[in-house]
Amino acid sequence: MFLKIPYFLNIIILLPLCWGLLTQREHDLTERFFGFDPIALQVLVGSLWSAILICSVAGLFFPKFFIPLLIVQIIYKSLFLLFLFLPSVRAGVASGAPLAMNLIFILIVFTYPFCVWFGLKI
Secondary structure (H helix, E strand, C coil), X not given: CCCHHHHHHHHHHHHHHHHHXXXXXXXXXXXXXXXXXXXXXXXXXXXXXXXXXXXHHHHHXXXXXXXXXXXXHHHHHHHHXXXXXXXXXXXXXXXXXXXXXXXXXXXXHHHHHHHHHHHHHC
């Protein structure tokens, strides 16, 4: 039961926050939500990607244990593509993210599900 408390709190805290961050296109939205400056946001993203890096190294030794990490990557990168990249492509404008990053995200979203699927079967 105690293990469910953090999940419940995450849902309460993150649901309105994520909805606003994904659907609002205001430049000051991040500042209103967090009071962050761009450097703090950069460190936040860098921290997340560093956690993924560290867990990926551990995943080389315990691949099945870290499958949830791959699923999180598939989900968050799919959301990025859905809410930023695709609308930009439809509008015929640059997404604001580097092209290489968009291409890597697309590659991950389309290949990692197969890795997870076949990894679970072995």
